[in-house]
Amino acid sequence: MYEQDSYASSIRELGKQYRIHEIGLKDYVDGQPLPEDVFSFLREARVFENLAPGNSAVGVQSVSRWLVALREVGALDNTSVHIMTTQSLIIYALQFAGEDQRLRQQLQEMLELDKHACFCLTEAGGGSDAAGMQTTVFREDGGYRIQGEKCMIMNAGFADYFLVAARLSDVEGYDGITLFLVDRDTPGLTVFPHTETCGVTGVPINRIAFNDVRVPRERLVGQEGKGWKILMKVLNCTRPGVGAAALGAARTAMERAAVYGKDRVCFGKPLNKNAVLQGKFAEMTLAWESGWLMVERAGRCLDEGRSGQTAISAMAKIAATDAAKLVVDRSLDFFGGYGYLREVGMERFYRDVRVCTIYDGTNDILRGLVAGSQLKSCVEHA
Ligand SMILES: Cc1cc2nc3c(=O)[nH]c(=O)nc-3n(C[C@H](O)[C@H](O)[C@H](O)COP(=O)(O)OP(=O)(O)OC[C@H]3O[C@@H](n4cnc5c(N)ncnc54)[C@H](O)[C@@H]3O)c2cc1C
Missing domain, CATH: 1.20.140.10 (Butyryl-CoA Dehydrogenase, subunit A, domain 3)
Known part of the structure; x- marks a missing residue:
């Protein structure tokens, strides 16, 4: 529980300096930015460096060190740690998408915490059974059009990028699931007010509608049907x-x-x-x-x-x-x-x-x- 780990203690000490453990006590207020100290702390602690592209077998630098960072930040503050867990998901997805370099700039922005991201998979009709998702993507000249709705999306209240899972209109089940990185200000994308929850009340959780959201081909993450x-x-x-x-x-x-x-x-x-x-x-x-x-x-x-x-x-x-x-x-x-x-x-x-x-x-x-x-x-x- 308290192994002598200088990395863990450095995160603990820095978090205390930022009084990060007090921030988690505050509830998220719709539309308001999160306290800047949360981001300053995470940047100074350089936790996202653990996820930067490296040479290990999974293509990321150190999952083990990242897990220590999550444990320590989780011990301090429940808001900061959910920024980490959600952002990491999108960072991993961009890295696992292949040799494709199109999204390198966005990946870098997320690693440096200059931009924030959320992950849009769950729908009202079912979260566990992803193959049954209703959010549909249609091919168009030069790109795609997304139609559907997602719910319970953490960090959507302040995210710049939305990693969206949608099913190709002409392919059933898992084989149709395709990922896109969508900008917040894309016409047709609506983030509904924060949904109140039992816990993790420091972070926004939202329903999102995609109403004919047009996405250029460059924002396809990986390949069609490989999501x-x-x-x-x-x-x-x-x-x-x-x-x-x-x-x-x-x-x-x-x-x-x-x-x-x-x-x-x-x-x-x-x-x-x-x-x-x-x-x-x-x-x-x-x-x-x-x-x-x-x-x-x-x-x-x-x-x-x-x-x-x-x-x-x-x-x-x-x-x-x-x-x-x-x-x-x-x-x-x-x-x-x-x-x-x-x-x-x-x-x-x-x-x-x-x-x-x-x-x-x-x-x-x-x-x-x-x-x-x-x-x-x-x-x-x-
Ligand atoms: C605070 C919070 C944050 C979230 N953040 C995100 C997010 O950022 N992005 C996102 O996409 N989603 C997010 N979710 C959604 C979450 O991932 C889903 O709620 C979860 O996957 C379950 O889906 P569901 O709620 O539709 O339950 P259902 O899929 O309807 O399942 C209902 C219950 O039945 C059980 N069940 C269903 N099928 C089986 C089976 N075959 N075997 C055994 N048990 C079964 C489930 O375990 C569950 O207990 C969040 C949810 C919460 C509460």
């Missing part, structure tokens, strides 16, 4: 990241529980001397460490370009986010009724971490994916 293949590679990288971010928040919740339990006296002794609560703390620690081990393993697997990335990444996300959910729940218990009061700030962890088991593929969908791959592998090796 799903690119997204699968991208999600292999981002899923452990969601786990790392959740474990960061969970660690802070645990720290607060430990501090509270040291001073709160019940039945004549501090809570931390109570065997039942000690057992609870041991359970939290074990869950946290097991989740982090899976995240680290996924990071190594990606950095070394090993096979089986999809299953390992899915398992890392499940293990880490389920662990984080358990940890914030048990940490809240330490505070008794006070844990439930908004002013104490523990319930915020509970609400924030909850979404991590839902997006980037729900944990149930990922369990199905893990079962599919492992059943096959077990039968082959038996």
